[in-house]
Amino acid sequence: MHPTHQQLSIQAAILTVSDTRTKADDRSGQRIHTFLQEASFDIIDYQLTKDEPASILHYIQQWCARPDINTIIVTGGTGFTPRDQTYDTIVPLFDKEMTGFGELFRTLSYEEIGPKAMFSRATAGSCQQTAIYLLPGSTNAVTLAMTKLINPTVQHFVGELNRL
Numbered sequence: 294m295h296p297t298h299q300q301l302s303i304q305a306a307i308l309t310v311s312d313t314r315t316k317a318d319d320r321s322g323q324r325i326h327t328f329l330q331e332a333s334f335d336i337i338d339y340q341l342t343k344d345e346p347a348s349i350l351h352y353i354q355q356w357c358a359r360p361d362i363n364t365i366i367v368t369g370g371t372g373f374t375p376r377d378q379t380y381d382t383i384v385p386l387f388d389k390e391m392t393g394f395g396e397l398f399r400t401l402s403y404e405e406i407g408p409k410a411m412f413s414r415a416t417a418g419s420c421q422q423t424a425i426y427l428l429p430g431s432t433n434a435v436t437l438a439m440t441k442l443i444n445p446t447v448q449h450f451v452g453e454l455n456r457l
Contacts, residue, residue: 301448303334303364306356309341310349310369310379311430316341321368321428321435328439329366334447337362344370346382353383357421363451365423366443369430371414379427380414387418387425391450394426394442401437417450424450 307329309322316322319341329336338356342348349370356362370379384390394417402410415438417426424447428438 299448301452303329303332303447303451304337304362305329305334305364305366306338306352306362307336307340308349308352308365308367309430310344310367311341312344312376314341314369320432321430324432324435325366325368325428325439328436328444332444334364334444344376344378346378349379349382350386353386353420353425357386357423357425363423363454364447365425366428367426368428368435371416371427371429373412373414377414380416383425383427384416384418386420388420390416390418392416398428398434398438398442401441402434405433405437419450419454422454424454 307322307325309319322339326336326339340352342352353365356365367379370377395415398415399410399413402413413429415428426443428435
């Protein structure tokens with residue numbers, strides 16, 4: 294890892310995709326918020342939206358265009374129900390997809406929940422030099438992703454996206 298990446302400031306936006314949650318009961322979004330704060334990362338915005346492609350796109354495109362946001366973490370909508378639109382909406386925006394994130398997430402999930410881990414479409418990628426992570430809506434999945442994958446490497450990811 295490049296030593297300079299360890300000092301990079303992370304300015305994150307959190308998006309919870311859910312047809313039923315509110316900020317009062319959004320445990321997954323709140324957990325992401327807590328993990329980012331504990332790592333001394335800045336939370337620039339935190340929103341909830343229905344599982345509707347136009348609404349999801351509104352936030353992702355707006356945040357990718359903002360110079361004060363370099364990381365977006367989305368929770369919810371990554372499964373296989375007809376309402377799960379997050380993956381299908383955001384992945385086409387990626388300049389590059391980090392396939393290893395999803396592979397590693399599912400491997401770690403498998404150790405906790407068994408073969409149902411393969412039903413997650415968790416992934417990560419970049420759009421306009423912004424790191425984007427797509428996580429399932431469960432608090433256990435968020436905890437796993439934040440502690441084992443995102444917080445330990447997000448500074449490196451953002452540093453690589455902005456390296457000349």
